[in-house]
Amino acid sequence: MDExxxxxxxxxxxxxxxxxxxKDGQTLMELDRGLSMTRFGTMKHLRILENAGLxxxxxxxxxxxHFLNPVPIQRLHDRWVSxxxxxxxxALSGLxxxxxxxx
Numbered sequence: 526m527d528e529x530x531x532x533x534x535x536x537x538x539x540x541x542x543x544x545x546x547x548k549d550g551q552t553l554m555e556l557d558r559g560l561s562m563t564r565f566g567t568m569k570h571l572r573i574l575e576n577a578g579l580x581x582x583x584x585x586x587x588x589x590x591h592f593l594n595p596v597p598i599q600r601l602h603d604r605w606v607s608x609x610x611x612x613x614x615x616a617l618s619g620l621x622x623x624x625x626x627x628x
Contacts, residue, residue: 526604529597532577537562538570542579545593552588 532538541556548555557567571591574580578597583590 526597526601528573528577529579529601532573532579533598535570535573538574541567541570541574542593545580545591549592550583550590552590556591 533542537560540560544556545551553564553567553571556571557564560567571580575582579594581592581594583592
């Protein structure tokens with residue numbers, strides 16, 4: 526999970542994930558478009574995302590396509606977010622029930 530946090534800590538890597546969310550299966554050239562860095566810089570960020578399991582690549586002909594893998598983000602959510610959100614959701618549900626009983 527440390528690799529996922531490390532990968533998500535960088536704004537450029539989050540931008541790359543957002544681009545893959547909007548259109549999955551992009552090539553390096555497509556993902557690199559409009560970024561203010563070299564192609565090698567983009568490749569470095571993609572490698573970190575791959576190592577964290579957030580991006581999966583598949584070679585199609587002479588192109589290497591990048592695909593978003595949302596599983597590590599879901600696991601991160603399940604481990605860190607949902608357990609802290611549960612008490613708040615329960616409290617709000619209790620408040621709603623209480624307020625409906627007052628009317």
